Every structure is written in C-alpha cells, then in structure tokens.
Amino acid sequence: MSATRYPSQMAGSVPVVTTPAEIDMTTAGQLRAILFEWHTRGHGTVVVDMTGTHFCDLAALRELLRAHKRAVAEGGELRLVLPADGAVVRVFAFTGLDCLIPHFAALGQALAQVREHGAVADSRSCEQCGAVFVPRREHAQFCSGDCRAAWNREHSGDPAVEASALAWSLTSMSEAAGRLPDVQAWDRPRAFAAIGEAVWWITMVDATLVRHHMGVYDAVRAAQAPAERRVVEQTLTALRFVRNWIGREACLARVVETGRVSAGNRRITGWSWKGAPEPPFASLPPRRQAWEMARYRAYQAHLAGYTIGETLERAVTFLTLTGANAASLTVPERSLTVPERQSR
Secondary structure (H helix, E strand, C coil), rough: CCCCCCCCCEEEEEEEEEECCCCCCHHHHHHHHHHHHHHCCCCCCEEECCCCCCCHHHHHHHHHHHHHHHHCCCEEEEEECCCCCCCCCCHHHCHHHHHHCCEEHHHHHHHHHCCCCCCCCCCCECCCCCCCCCCCCCCCCCCHHHHHHHHHHHHHCCHHHHHHHHHHHHHHHHHHHHHHHHHHHHHHHHHHHHHHHHHHHHHHHHHHHHCHHHHHHHHHHHHHCCHHHHHHHHHHHHHHHHHHHHHCCCCCCCEEEEECCCEEEEEEHHHHECCEEEEEEECCCHHHHHHHHHHHHHHHHCHHHHHHHHHHHHHHHHHHHHHHHHCCCCCHHHHHHCCCCCCC
C-alpha cells in the first residue's frame, strides 16, 4: 500500500501513516483517502505520525477528526504523534482537538500505549508542574490558575497561531450549525451526520475555552442571569452526553425524534431530542461515573423534549460570545484569520 504524500507501513498490527511537511486543502483529500482505506481493511486503530509536519490547515484537522470519530464508532481510535516542540501541537491544543484525539510525543509511545476510550482518571498530572490533582472540571489539565497562566505564557511564542486556531474552531462550529436549516428532513443519513458534526464542534469549542480561557469563560457566565446561566451550562453538559452517545452508538436515530416529513416539517432544526436510556456506568472509575451521570441527567432535563434548533443555538450563541472575547484578549484583530504559513 503506498501514497505519494502519505507513506504508510505496518508496525506490528498497527498501520502508521506519515504526513508530509505541509497539509492543506490540496492534499487533505489524500489524507482522507488513505485513512479511509486502512479503515476499510479492518484496522480500527491507526497511528498518524506528524513529526515532520509544520503546517496543518483546517481541512486537515477536519479529516483527522472524521477519521477518529469513524474509528471510535467501531472500537478503535486515531493516534497522533505530535512532538511537544513541534509547530503543529499548539494548533491542536488551541482548537481542542487534543481533548478528542489521543496524541503522543513519540512514535514509540503511540505504539506502546493503549488508551482507554473516553476514560477519565480520578486524578491526573498537571501539565505545567506535574503535581497530581483531582480535576473539578472534565477538561482541566492544570492544578491551579497559576499553572494554567504559566503554561499559556510559555506556549505563546506565536500568538497569531493560537488565536487563529481558536478562530478556526469557532468558524467551523458556526458553519456546522449554520448548515442545519438547509438539510432536508427526508435525507436522514445526511441529517444525522449534520447534527453530529455540529455537536462535535460545539463540544470541542467548549473544551478549548474551558482549558485555555477559563477567566473569560467564567466572566461571560457571571454576566448572565442565574437561570440563564444554569440552562446554558446544563445544555453544554447535555451535549457532551450526545457526543459520547455518538461515539458509543455511531447513530443519533435513537435519541432524535424526527417526526413525519410534511410541508411544515421539512427542517431538521424542528426535530427534537428523545428521552434516552441510562447508559451503563458501573465499570467506570468513580469520578467518570459522576461526570457521566451528570451529563445524562442534564440531557434528560434540558435536551429531551426540546428541538435541535433551540438547544444548539443556545450553545452556539454562548460559545461565540465567549470565543470572541477570548480572541480579542489574545492578539490584534488582524491575526484572527487562518494563519499564513510560517517562514522556514
């Protein structure tokens, strides 16, 4: 098996795809093709070695996310090799993809370590100081605000890249949500795919803001009325339940009430969320059980019975405002576009 720009080889039973120095919209199709081919050959887990990649645009990020979602649906995963000092790792951190796709600093680690899908340990090590702490938030990676601020300072060598990466994810979220009214209700496969894409981008932007812009995130929440703040918070928690449901079930049909297609019911934004059965939590660690139960209860209380359109719009509105505030504090407005390729 060969590809001009994406050479592949087997490392034991795991395919390893090596990416080129640059991945953009002109070569992302080849990345999609080779990852899909390995998937069709029955390899649930694939390693993508990005050690030599120094430019990666939005088209490539989307292909990696799609490949990972496809692998997770069948019990596998995509594993990325992203050296800590590499040019691309910051893009993954600030778009939130590092929350969703397993990544390792070296190829040997990616091949040796088997990550428990979706597992969240009762404790974890602070990314800045290494101290072991019990996370209060699902996406927390630092033991304190000081460590988070120190990490941000040390990794802010290219502010334009960081702000642009956040802008990418915000734009992708808005585009995914904006496509929903145009999807016809009779096209069920496309409709479910569009809803799933919107949910994934919403939860990814939420994770990015919580991890790297907690101060702005809390400030926007504090400005809301208490009742509104709780509804928004619970809606985002509930959408993380939907995200995990997609990963487990690979289909939204069991949690989306589609209704009959008629002259007045052609838009999927008018579909509603169904009540969902409680997933099995007994095998999960205690803290993960608590988080999953909180997600499930939020789903039952704030999504079930409500329409797709109103719930996703609520989340997108909050995240767009928070993201705009975070971006304005990072770099001047001129940097809030897809970054030009770094001079080499």
